[in-house]
Amino acid sequence: MPYTGWIILTASLVGLSCGLIGVFLILRRMAMMADAISHTVLLGIVIAFIITREVSGTPMLIGAVLAGLLTTFLVQWLHSLNIEQHASMGIVFTTLFAVGVILISTSVGNAHLDVQHALMGEITFIPWNTMSLPVIGDVPKATALLALAFVIVLSFIVAFYKEWKITSFDPALAASLGIPVVFLHYVFMSLVSITTVASFDSVGAIMVVAMLITPAASAYLWTDKLSIMLVLSSSFGVISAIAGYYTAVWLNTSISGSMAFATGLVFLVSFVFSPKHGLIAKYVKPAL
Amino acid sequence: MEDVAIKVENLFASYRKNTVLSDVNLAVESGSLTGIVGPNGAGKSTLLKSMLNLHPSLTGSVAFFGQPFKKMKKKIGYVPQRGSVDWDFPTDALDVVTMGLYGHIGWLKRPSRFHKEKAYQALEKMGMKDYAKRQISQLSGGQQQRVFLARALVQDAELYFMDEPLAGVDAATEHAIMTTLKELKTLGKTVMVVHHDLQTVAEYFDHVLLLNQTVIEHGPTNQTFTKDNISRTYGGNMRWMREEDHDVVPSIKQ
Ligand SMILES: Nc1ncnc2c1ncn2[C@@H]1O[C@H](COP(=O)(O)OP(=O)(O)O)[C@@H](O)[C@H]1O
Ligand SMILES: [Mg+2]
Numbered sequence: 001m002p003y004t005g006w007i008i009l010t011a012s013l014v015g016l017s018c019g020l021i022g023v024f025l026i027l028r029r030m031a032m033m034a035d036a037i038s039h040t041v042l043l044g045i046v047i048a049f050i051i052t053r054e055v056s057g058t059p060m061l062i063g064a065v066l067a068g069l070l071t072t073f074l075v076q077w078l079h080s081l082n083i084e085q086h087a088s089m090g091i092v093f094t095t096l097f098a099v100g101v102i103l104i105s106t107s108v109g110n111a112h113l114d115v116q117h118a119l120m121g122e123i124t125f126i127p128w129n130t131m132s133l134p135v136i137g138d139v140p141k142a143t144a145l146l147a148l149a150f151v152i153v154l155s156f157i158v159a160f161y162k163e164w165k166i167t168s169f170d171p172a173l174a175a176s177l178g179i180p181v182v183f184l185h186y187v188f189m190s191l192v193s194i195t196t197v198a199s200f201d202s203v204g205a206i207m208v209v210a211m212l213i214t215p216a217a218s219a220y221l222w223t224d225k226l227s228i229m230l231v232l233s234s235s236f237g238v239i240s241a242i243a244g245y246y247t248a249v250w251l252n253t254s255i256s257g258s259m260a261f262a263t264g265l266v267f268l269v270s271f272v273f274s275p276k277h278g279l280i281a282k283y284v285k286p287a288l
Numbered sequence: 289m290e291d292v293a294i295k296v297e298n299l300f301a302s303y304r305k306n307t308v309l310s311d312v313n314l315a316v317e318s319g320s321l322t323g324i325v326g327p328n329g330a331g332k333s334t335l336l337k338s339m340l341n342l343h344p345s346l347t348g349s350v351a352f353f354g355q356p357f358k359k360m361k362k363k364i365g366y367v368p369q370r371g372s373v374d375w376d377f378p379t380d381a382l383d384v385v386t387m388g389l390y391g392h393i394g395w396l397k398r399p400s401r402f403h404k405e406k407a408y409q410a411l412e413k414m415g416m417k418d419y420a421k422r423q424i425s426q427l428s429g430g431q432q433q434r435v436f437l438a439r440a441l442v443q444d445a446e447l448y449f450m451d452e453p454l455a456g457v458d459a460a461t462e463h464a465i466m467t468t469l470k471e472l473k474t475l476g477k478t479v480m481v482v483h484h485d486l487q488t489v490a491e492y493f494d495h496v497l498l499l500n501q502t503v504i505e506h507g508p509t510n511q512t513f514t515k516d517n518i519s520r521t522y523g524g525n526m527r528w529m530r531e532e533d534h535d536v537v538p539s540i541k542q
Contacts, residue, residue: 177443
């Protein structure tokens with residue numbers, strides 16, 4: 001596959017996974033948690049690196065999931081101590097992120113891991129760092145990791161679709177029906193972590209947050225059905241990825257930045273034109 | 289007393305350091321329709337939640353037909369306060385009612401045609417069949433409450449707990465809901481309902497639980513729901529009008 005093809009495929013995978021996960025972040029009113037996790041997984045990556053001395057797929061995923069679970073647990077714990085939910089998130093993620101940054105600058109000292117890279121990502125270099133897979137052949141490592149993350153996210157969402165729906169809509173009912181609400185919350189946060197860390201390497205933390213929140217928030221404006229919201233959100237993610245790439249090439253600017261900007265444009269268009277909640281619909285539709 | 293459906297002993301509950309319920313003891317007769325009455329903040333919602341393990345109680349025990357909650361989960365239907373969920377959630381009325389069946393469907397399976405049919409029938413029973421495919425934010429308050437009731441009905445439970453199902457609904461919905469509650473009672477189900485309108489208590493419920501932090505009085509309505517007990521529950525500042533004819537005044541609220 002040509003260089004451009006790999007970049008677009010990689011970015012599209014980010015858009016797909018983030019789009020799916022983002023829907024539930026929005027519906028569970030946990031958008032802020034995306035920000036928290038996108039910062040704390042850094043700690044997971046650093047620790048995985050310190051132990052294995054390499055930045056590679058599986059240890060990184062495991063490290064990120066552990067960091068994500070730790071974040072979730074600490075936020076819940078602080079909240080149970082009478083600290084407001086968003087304040088708890090703020091405290092936890094800034095602290096864990098700081099620990100990650102300190103570890104990078106003191107004990108890692110490796111060119112592969114710097115803060116700049118973690119925040120902005122480096123999608124341009126992805127196609128050159130390949131691995132060999134059976135049948136498929138040479139594939140960029142980051143792309144393979146993202147494909148794996150996408151498969152995991154998609155299968156969890158499909159397999160537990162009705163559980164995600166009910167625990168997002170009415171956790172009290174879910175609990176009274178015997179559905180393990182807290183356990184599923186941790187599973188969900190693990191999926192957020194997996195998505196985040198897999199996307200991290202290619203697009204960086206800022207882009208991950210944009211991709212997690214904005215396409216889902218846009219999709220929310222277009223539909224009243226959860227399944228359609230999922231399809232729209234992931235499509236918006238892919239569209240933003242592709243449009244962002246070509247914009248970046250055209251203007252010769254940062255790819256991640258353009259993609260994040262594209263998600264913002266999608267939201268703006270949705271906000272103005274959506275038939276149900278959009279600005280124009282509000283003026284055109286007679287009041288009920 | 290006859291069959292005891294619900295037994296609560298020495299229940300204490302708190303939000304952080306505020307004790308909201310202290311030393312609650314009660315035994316609810318099987319097949320009764322009980323109104324839970326008390327001033328705002330008396331702990332009515334908290335009592336329901338503590339009984340259903342949705343709010344951790346500090347101490348105390350709760351048993352349903354002699355069994356702990358965990359074993360009886362599937363036999364319990366809960367209708368939370370309408371404001372407890374996000375009505376802008378992307379879903380329609382039929383879907384919300386179907387959620388009541390998720391406990392029966394099991395892991396990795398999707399609701400089948402059979403489940404949808406059951407949900408549809410429950411909506412029909414609540415006079416909502418024309419709204420099955422309507423997005424839930426497009427329903428009126430009364431219609432949303434009927435959807436919640438329909439969802440409880442499909443659970444086909446033995447015990448029902450409802451938190452202010454009649455709050456802010458229109459007269460027709462109030463009538464539809466009360467008809468359904470009385471039917472549940474006829475079927476031998478035990479129903480506990482948090483209720484805010486003192487004027488309709490005697491008409492609607494055969495038992496009443498007067499609650500304010502603890503049980504003030506609990507028993508058959510005609511013996512328990514006396515002026516004296518009510519003012520003990522509400523303290524001095526109760527607004528209580530038409531005290532003699534409260535059971536014949538039709539209630540139309542909004
Ligand atoms: N989530 C909460 N956090 C803190 N305090 C609460 C919470 N929910 C209820 N309370 C307090 O607990 C008391 C009882 O509340 P509740 O059970 O909702 O009363 P009721 O349903 O009888 O109006 C009130 O004083 C209320 O302020
Ligand atoms: Mg209440």
